[in-house]
Amino acid sequence: MKRFVTTTVEVEGREETTVVEVPAFEPAPWGPDAALETVGERAPRLDGVEKVTGRARYTHDVRLPGMLHARVIRATVAAGRVTRLDLSRARALPGVRATLTGEDLPRIYWLGDEPLFGSAIHYWGQPIAALAADSDAVARDAVRLARVTYRSEPFRVRLPTGTESIRSGHFGVTPPETRREERGDVAAALRQADVTVTATYRVPVALHQALETHGSVVSWEGDRVTVYDSTQGIFRVRRELAEHLGIGQHQIRVISEYMGGGFGAKSSCGAYTVAAALLSKATGRPVRCVWDRHEECVDAGHRPETEFRVTAAARRDGTLVALDVEAWVAMGVVGWAGGPGKIFQEQYRCPNVRVAQHFWYGNVGGMEAFRGPFHVEGAFALESAIDLLASKLELDPLEVRRRNHATQDPAKARPYTTELLSECWDDVAKRIGWGAARKKKKKTGRFVRGLGMASQVWGAAGGPPAYALVRLNRDGTALVQTGTQDLGTGARTIFAQIAAAVLGLPLEDVRIVIGDTDAGPYTNTSWGSMTTPSVGPAVRMAAEDAKRQLFEIAAELLHSSPEQLKASRGRISVCGGEPSIAIRKITAQLGDIMIIGRGQRGPNPEGVTMRSFGAQAAEVEVDRLTGRVRVLRIVAAHDCGRVINPELAESQLHGGIILGLGYALFERRESDAKLGRPLNLGLHEYKIPTHADIPEIDARIISVADPAANHVGAKGLAEPPIIPTAPAIANAVFDALGVQVAELPLTPARVLEAIKTGSLDTH
Amino acid sequence: MRIALAVNGSVHTLDVEPRASLLDALRDGVGLTGAKLGCERGECGTCTVLVRGRPIYSCLALACESQHVPIETIEGLANPPEQLHPIQRAFVAADALQCGFCTPGQILSATALLRDNPRPTDAEIKRAMAGNLCRCGTYPKIRKAIQAVTRASPRPSGRPAVRPSE
Numbered sequence: 067m068k069r070f071v072t073t074t075v076e077v078e079g080r081e082e083t084t085v086v087e088v089p090a091f092e093p094a095p096w097g098p099d100a101a102l103e104t105v106g107e108r109a110p111r112l113d114g115v116e117k118v119t120g121r122a123r124y125t126h127d128v129r130l131p132g133m134l135h136a137r138v139i140r141a142t143v144a145a146g147r148v149t150r151l152d153l154s155r156a157r158a159l160p161g162v163r164a165t166l167t168g169e170d171l172p173r174i175y176w177l178g179d180e181p182l183f184g185s186a187i188h189y190w191g192q193p194i195a196a197l198a199a200d201s202d203a204v205a206r207d208a209v210r211l212a213r214v215t216y217r218s219e220p221f222r223v224r225l226p227t228g229t230e231s232i233r234s235g236h237f238g239v240t241p242p243e244t245r246r247e248e249r250g251d252v253a254a255a256l257r258q259a260d261v262t263v264t265a266t267y268r269v270p271v272a273l274h275q276a277l278e279t280h281g282s283v284v285s286w287e288g289d290r291v292t293v294y295d296s297t298q299g300i301f302r303v304r305r306e307l308a309e310h311l312g313i314g315q316h317q318i319r320v321i322s323e324y325m326g327g328g329f330g331a332k333s334s335c336g337a338y339t340v341a342a343a344l345l346s347k348a349t350g351r352p353v354r355c356v357w358d359r360h361e362e363c364v365d366a367g368h369r370p371e372t373e374f375r376v377t378a379a380a381r382r383d384g385t386l387v388a389l390d391v392e393a394w395v396a397m398g399v400v401g402w403a404g405g406p407g408k409i410f411q412e413q414y415r416c417p418n419v420r421v422a423q424h425f426w427y428g429n430v431g432g433m434e435a436f437r438g439p440f441h442v443e444g445a446f447a448l449e450s451a452i453d454l455l456a457s458k459l460e461l462d463p464l465e466v467r468r469r470n471h472a473t474q475d476p477a478k479a480r481p482y483t484t485e486l487l488s489e490c491w492d493d494v495a496k497r498i499g500w501g502a503a504r505k506k507k508k509k510t511g512r513f514v515r516g517l518g519m520a521s522q523v524w525g526a527a528g529g530p531p532a533y534a535l536v537r538l539n540r541d542g543t544a545l546v547q548t549g550t551q552d553l554g555t556g557a558r559t560i561f562a563q564i565a566a567a568v569l570g571l572p573l574e575d576v577r578i579v580i581g582d583t584d585a586g587p588y589t590n591t592s593w594g595s596m597t598t599p600s601v602g603p604a605v606r607m608a609a610e611d612a613k614r615q616l617f618e619i620a621a622e623l624l625h626s627s628p629e630q631l632k633a634s635r636g637r638i639s640v641c642g643g644e645p646s647i648a649i650r651k652i653t654a655q656l657g658d659i660m661i662i663g664r665g666q667r668g669p670n671p672e673g674v675t676m677r678s679f680g681a682q683a684a685e686v687e688v689d690r691l692t693g694r695v696r697v698l699r700i701v702a703a704h705d706c707g708r709v710i711n712p713e714l715a716e717s718q719l720h721g722g723i724i725l726g727l728g729y730a731l732f733e734r735r736e737s738d739a740k741l742g743r744p745l746n747l748g749l750h751e752y753k754i755p756t757h758a759d760i761p762e763i764d765a766r767i768i769s770v771a772d773p774a775a776n777h778v779g780a781k782g783l784a785e786p787p788i789i790p791t792a793p794a795i796a797n798a799v800f801d802a803l804g805v806q807v808a809e810l811p812l813t814p815a816r817v818l819e820a821i822k823t824g825s826l827d828t829h
Numbered sequence: 830m831r832i833a834l835a836v837n838g839s840v841h842t843l844d845v846e847p848r849a850s851l852l853d854a855l856r857d858g859v860g861l862t863g864a865k866l867g868c869e870r871g872e873c874g875t876c877t878v879l880v881r882g883r884p885i886y887s888c889l890a891l892a893c894e895s896q897h898v899p900i901e902t903i904e905g906l907a908n909p910p911e912q913l914h915p916i917q918r919a920f921v922a923a924d925a926l927q928c929g930f931c932t933p934g935q936i937l938s939a940t941a942l943l944r945d946n947p948r949p950t951d952a953e954i955k956r957a958m959a960g961n962l963c964r965c966g967t968y969p970k971i972r973k974a975i976q977a978v979t980r981a982s983p984r985p986s987g988r989p990a991v992r993p994s995e
Contacts, residue, residue, distance in 0.1 A: 110922065113929070118933075120902070717924050717965075754964060760972075
């Protein structure tokens, strides 16, 4: 009989409580000492050869017979109303096959209560119509022939600063909302503190800039809709598209075999998907709709600009007594109000924490979750404030962190499943040469050097629902089917490793099918660092279920009992002895009777908190003449439970650190307050790190397994490494200069200003 | 207009618009989608192909001006196709790729670098590769892959093992 329970799943700082089915059985957890074949090995990526030969087919590469190319027409005002939309010249252009305006659409809610392709404009670049043509070049020509007139309205694209009040009333924008939370009594604690620091920290609008832009290719044939989509969540796209189109989910198949990066911005069904679907229905031909790089920079989400006002108070010995933070977040026209103050509640043991979070909606495209959303912004403010406090206390910043080490979850006052933050600090301090070496760094003359440290906490335990199937073939090879997707993390490889480990098969005998809603059962969206800890246990359980069936048959053949059998290197043997039998011999005897294992992710444990932790240290050199910051070295240690493949895990660490480096040093999207439009579109104007910008990076994972979190023992790793990078770099600059640069990115102008004034926005 | 492109040792005759880029012609005309369109403005390097052995941004080259010159794409690098080129093998071994979207361009730029300079220094690698962006952050492992090929390649005779500048 099935049993259902409620469980809590944390997704990017949001806790979601859902009802889940309890599996009929769950395998015993793989503890730290579990002897596992394949799992834990540096197996090369299973899709590496596809990717180095150019054979890997991305959504951008899909070419279907008769395929049309769609483009959207975008608003050129930041707020107002379309008073006239004339597509007659566009339609008359040879090669244009169909147009799509708000009038042609079913009512599809897009920006809150506003319909897709509606006449109300809320941001520059908002899509207002679409068209499809024989070639992309003709589609673009046609877009230029569209005639649109507007009635403009007042707008607001930048976060109000200083004494300017935040008010609603700008056209079509939701009023700001505020959330306040307090633990303990901050006012009383501040009165009794020995030392208090207050500072304002700012972070910019940052763009995801996946190299494959958002896009879909859709073929609507009869009652079947096939969608190739560059997405992090094939099942979410299927559900949302079915709702938008008013058709059944069974009519839609979403495929994302290879996708060129997501970083959080590719989690929902896009306007490009809906437009391609409806244009395909109208023309009877497949339609490709892909954003270009400029559209990607305007209408594909961003990390929001945020301002923090932080007060940190401590006793003379460095013990935190109060953290008081007020955060103003510029969300864009829509977005989800996450928790920029959450890391203040979670990172350190502090009895009194007050958080006020204001979410301000303005006339720029909607924000989207971006790798470590809100924690990345909050970590810069928190970790900078900790170093400012340490400086005022004349204590080593690492010692202040150690003194406030949270050995249990300070927000919920309950234990962690596992927690190795202290070990991360030790490891990083040793490798970067903290302590005596730090004091010896050159602090005078033109080029000065400094070391900085920052910590990280992130809810990355995943959860249900997620399902997998394992099928054993007649020749003893296995097929793993699951509805997840590989964003470049290596999901395809690690799930094959888990299945191979359970079945005792060599990795090359396991094939995995993902990224197709018709070919695998449901799994959650790949966000919140949750793919490995969510889908991993489902794959393991499916493989265990298949192995159980295999062992029942093998026990007959080996005159033994299933409990005494083990599978290894393609053979099944009675524990610790002879005889053994090849798995393929058993499956061959079964003929076409197929062993099918079914697995699902069980509920999360109650009464405990599951987190990934980490620490990073940076060494910088600052040119006091030009203000240029050069990062020389980054050292990282992370704790994320069991690592399925250390090579891929290291790649994830590099990826997070390099994104964090760009955020620290040069990334920001600027919008013009008068024109209401973003200014620096493209990868030349919006700088991301290149080969030439990369310092020495020494990153590793120090954890073994977290068997209490789930029976694979793995927690998430994708987001944690970006969180501490920018604050570690900023703290190193503080160490080098003796003054803080309180706004990211740490541009030469800001560094020079900080040197000149001795202090920027700090008191 | 009708043009002929010499791609990976074969001549392809295509009908293209005069304004078509070499990248468009390769992807839509020849059917080779290994080179990607990431920015269309010569900023990201995902469209890198080799023309006369030199890496170029094919999104910025006109197809009609790319005739009568040897063009190499990622699809032609493994020759025979079932045998990976050493730089391709090194990328797989070093995990020098994540999402893989920039990988064909990275590999072609690395190939051109190593043909010109079989034993590049770290600084030379960074400089030669700086026009190929990667958002997943595979740069350290790409460098590692290039260095692995460098170490494996026989030292050209008459050239000192370590140059005085090193």
